[in-house]
Amino acid sequence: MIALPSIAFEGFSGSAKGVTARRVGGRNILSVKSRPTGATTNAQVVRRASMSKISKSWKQLTNEQMREWDRLAEHTSGQSAFGQKAELTGMNLYIRLNVNRAMAGEALLSTAPESTVAVPNVEYTQIAVTPELVAITGIKHQASPYKLVVKMSAGQSAGISNGWSKTVIITPGIEDDWGEADVTTLYLKTIGVEPVPGQKVFVESYWMDTSTGFAGQPVQDSVIVTGEAPHGQRVKVTMNNLDPTEENNVSAIDVDFSTGAPVAQFNAVCLGHSNVASSIVHLDRELPAEVIGTGICLGRSNGPDGKIVAQSYMVWVRNYYGKADMTFAHRGGYYVANTECFGAGVMY
Amino acid sequence: MFNSTGNNFGAGQISFKDYQAENYVVLNSKFSFDPTNADYQACEQLEIYVPDLSIDRSAVGAVFIRFVEDQHWSWGDSVYDGGSILKSWVKDKNTIVIEKQPWFDQNGPLIIYILTLYPQLNQGVNTIKGTQQRLTVTTEGDYLRFGYETFVVVFEHWAFIHMLISGCTYAYRESLWEATLEELPADITADVPICGGGNQFHPECDGMAEAHIENRVFSNQRRVMGFWDTGHDPFVYAFLVRDNNA
Numbered sequence: 001m002i003a004l005p006s007i008a009f010e011g012f013s014g015s016a017k018g019v020t021a022r023r024v025g026g027r028n029i030l031s032v033k034s035r036p037t038g039a040t041t042n043a044q045v046v047r048r049a050s051m052s053k054i055s056k057s058w059k060q061l062t063n064e065q066m067r068e069w070d071r072l073a074e075h076t077s078g079q080s081a082f083g084q085k086a087e088l089t090g091m092n093l094y095i096r097l098n099v100n101r102a103m104a105g106e107a108l109l110s111t112a113p114e115s116t117v118a119v120p121n122v123e124y125t126q127i128a129v130t131p132e133l134v135a136i137t138g139i140k141h142q143a144s145p146y147k148l149v150v151k152m153s154a155g156q157s158a159g160i161s162n163g164w165s166k167t168v169i170i171t172p173g174i175e176d177d178w179g180e181a182d183v184t185t186l187y188l189k190t191i192g193v194e195p196v197p198g199q200k201v202f203v204e205s206y207w208m209d210t211s212t213g214f215a216g217q218p219v220q221d222s223v224i225v226t227g228e229a230p231h232g233q234r235v236k237v238t239m240n241n242l243d244p245t246e247e248n249n250v251s252a253i254d255v256d257f258s259t260g261a262p263v264a265q266f267n268a269v270c271l272g273h274s275n276v277a278s279s280i281v282h283l284d285r286e287l288p289a290e291v292i293g294t295g296i297c298l299g300r301s302n303g304p305d306g307k308i309v310a311q312s313y314m315v316w317v318r319n320y321y322g323k324a325d326m327t328f329a330h331r332g333g334y335y336v337a338n339t340e341c342f343g344a345g346v347m348y
Numbered sequence: 349m350f351n352s353t354g355n356n357f358g359a360g361q362i363s364f365k366d367y368q369a370e371n372y373v374v375l376n377s378k379f380s381f382d383p384t385n386a387d388y389q390a391c392e393q394l395e396i397y398v399p400d401l402s403i404d405r406s407a408v409g410a411v412f413i414r415f416v417e418d419q420h421w422s423w424g425d426s427v428y429d430g431g432s433i434l435k436s437w438v439k440d441k442n443t444i445v446i447e448k449q450p451w452f453d454q455n456g457p458l459i460i461y462i463l464t465l466y467p468q469l470n471q472g473v474n475t476i477k478g479t480q481q482r483l484t485v486t487t488e489g490d491y492l493r494f495g496y497e498t499f500v501v502v503f504e505h506w507a508f509i510h511m512l513i514s515g516c517t518y519a520y521r522e523s524l525w526e527a528t529l530e531e532l533p534a535d536i537t538a539d540v541p542i543c544g545g546g547n548q549f550h551p552e553c554d555g556m557a558e559a560h561i562e563n564r565v566f567s568n569q570r571r572v573m574g575f576w577d578t579g580h581d582p583f584v585y586a587f588l589v590r591d592n593n594a
Contacts, residue, residue: 141405143440178470234470256407260471261372262478262503265407290474296497296510298410298585300433308432308451309554310412310543312510312583314497331497332512332583333544334554342435343410344372344465344587346501346508348480 050102051095058091061110068112069094076116097213104147104173104210119216122148122205127223129201131194134187136205139176145211147173150183151218154191155199155225163202164220173208178258180234195225234258235291241283243323249279255315255326257291263344266297266315270328272337277330279337287324292317297345299328303338313341353442354397358387364462365538365589367505368402372467373438374506376589378539383456394446395439406438406466411446412541414556415455417549426573428549430455431541431556438466451553459558461541463586465506478503483511484530485566491517492527495581500531505592507533511566511584513542521576524569529561535591537562544582546574554580561588 020031061069069090076088088096090112098108125138136150151167170186188194195201200222207216235257242248249271256265270279295315301307311333317326328341352362359381367374381388388394414431435447444462452458478501485494495512509532516525538561545555555572575582 143405178468180470235474256469257475258470258472259372259407259467259475260473261369261465261467262476262501263372263465263467264475265467265469267408288474290477293477294480296585298433300410307552308449309552310431310433310556312512312543312585331495332510332581332585334546334580342408344407344467346480347475347477348501 051099054095054098054102054108055091057098057108058094061094065110065112066090072112072116100208100213100215101210103149103169104208106210106213109213113212113214117209117212117214119146119207119209119214121217122207122219124205127203127221128229129195129223129225130227130229131197131225132184133182133229134184134195135180135182136176136203137180139179139181141176141179142207144175145209146207147210148176148181149173149206149208149215150181151204152183152187152191153202154193155196155201158198158200158224160200163200163222164204167202167204173210197225197227199225201225235288237281237283237287237326241285243282243284246282247273248281249273250281250328253281257287259344261344262346264291264295264315264347266295266341266343266345268328268341269302270299270313270337270339270341272339277335279328281326283324283326285324286319286322287317289319291347292319292324293347295345295347296331297328297341298343299330299333299339299341301336301339303336305336307334307336309334309336311335311339313339315341315345317347350399352396352398356387356391356395357381358385359396362396364398365591367589370402371471372465373401373403373406374465374587374589375444375462376538376587377462378459380457380459383453383458391448393448396444396446397442398444400441401438403438403466403468404441405468407469408435408437409464409466410434411436411464412461412543412556413449413452414459414461414541414558415452415457416459417455419549427557427570428547429556429558429570429572430547430550430553431459431543432553433543434460436462436464436466461539463538463540463588465508465587478508481531483509483532485511485527486530487525487527489517489520491520491523492525500529502531502533504590506587506589507536509540509584509586509588513582513584516576525567527566529564529566532561532564533590534564536564536588537591538586538588540584540586540588542568542571542582542584544575544580545572546577546580547572548574555582557582559584 073088073090073093123140150171152170153166156163203221204218206218237255252269254267299311301309312331314329362379365376410433417428439445483498493515495514498511501508542557547555559568
């Protein structure tokens with residue numbers, strides 16, 4: 001896209017042979033029709049569909065609601081490639097904010113937010129991209145209603161210095177997990193291929209205020225894909241770490257040893273097994289020696305019988321022939337096989 | 349110690365004993381509220397507003413909720429106290445949240461016991477292990493017995509206790525119990541729930557009694573009717589703040 005250099009072109013508009021001339025905000029602009037370079041992603045399809053639906057819903061607003069959006073738009077500037085802020089109409093703003101909200105799973109906002117609110121910039125310490133891990137770490141947490149939007153590119157040649165136009169939305173709005181955003185699964189689902197060591201991945205991230213749809217300034221970064229994950233990874237056990245070749249007696253698990261305190265954080269929905277008052281999970285790897293031991297936690301039954309009995313569970317964590325397992329063994333209270341264990345527990 | 353600055357469920361001022369580290373807090377409190385009051389009925393979750401905590405959010409912990417219920421029969425009175433546990437977390441520096449469940453709304457007033465350690469995650473360091481000590485529990489005449497996994501883990505400013513009550517000499521079943529917890533620091537005073545025991549009127553939640561711990565003495569008088577029912581093993585689980593915190 002180029003701005004016309006001369007007043008001689010004043011008044012041109014329309015398209016011819018793939019070139020479009022138009023006048024925007026007092027400026028004449030010529031643009032060449034750009035064509036997408038890659039296949040359309042699922043996220044793009046969803047976004048375009050929601051944009052179309054939201055555009056149509058504008059007409060269903062009351063006149064007062066439209067005026068409120070126009071009023072807000074007067075105080076809101078759009079993006080421009082020329083350092084001059086583009087003007088936004090109320091409808092533009094309505095669509096933009098509601099598309100953002102739809103992306104984060106929020107309902108349509110008919111009434112304009114009362115005012116524009118500054119959205120904080122994303123701050124983090126590291127982006128790690130390996131064939132097995134795609135994660136942003138050390139994120140400065142922002143509480144709800146902020147959600148993190150991450151856009152990433154497929155692996156590019158390491159020589160490319162500007163590839164942010166190739167980024168697509170990986171996370172439509174997630175909360176960081178204690179300063180960490182592990183987007184490995186989302187990256188593979190969206191991009192379709194694992195990152196290759198040596199290639200460069202472009203990343204853009206911003207916070208979105210899901211209550212209003214306003215987004216913060218995108219932070220652009222790039223990272224060279226490495227072969228191995230950085231050291232000092234957080235030690236936790238989730239369903240992703242379970243050995244699928246073994247019988248695991250939980251329907252959900254998230255045990256976190258990264259407390260830096262004299263407790264582990266236990267979360268597991270135990271199902272019980274073989275008429276024994278315990279549930280066992282087998283991991284696909286060993287755990288670090290410092291977290292091997294015995295813990296304890298509380299549980300509350302949550303089965304279909306409606307029981308809500310409080311119980312205590314010992315938790316044995318051990319390494320065994322190159323893998324680890326974890327046993328939730330019932331101790332106090334009336335045993336119910338379907339029990340949700342939660343909360344902090346000492347380890348020794 | 350500190351007091352709450354408010355709450356959204358009509359509980360009045362709530363007092364806390366606390367130990368606050370850089371990356372976790374241990375809080376002890378006991379308070380009651382009336383589930384028929386309008387504030388409670390209007391709230392989506394129970395929020396307690398407090399002066400600045402050392403942490404600005406936490407992972408989910410557990411607190412105890414208990415109701416008191418007596419039934420009067422021709423042959424005497426019976427106790428059917430019960431309760432369960434609720435999820436709780438630090439939402440921000442000034443707000444402690446407790447999940448709202450309707451289970452016992454008909455059994456008010458309800459008592460909440462916060463005997464909880466609220467940790468943070470992804471702290472760059474793994475869990476620090478403590479030293480488990482078997483808890484020696486002594487009574488005059490040795491009338492109370494406890495399970496193998498009755499133990500304490502003692503730290504400078506707080507202690508964790510887990511007790512499994514396994515038996516009692518028949519003659520003492522209705523008596524006031526006073527047992528000495530030999531390895532527990534003497535600077536702990538708290539009311540703690542005893543979870544478990546069968547509850548004929550509330551089998552969905554079982555029984556819940558209350559014990560008092562002071563100067564190493566564990567005492568309890570009021571117990572649910574089915575306290576000794578087989579397979580309903582009464583237990584205590586509590587993070588207890590020591591009275592040595594300035």
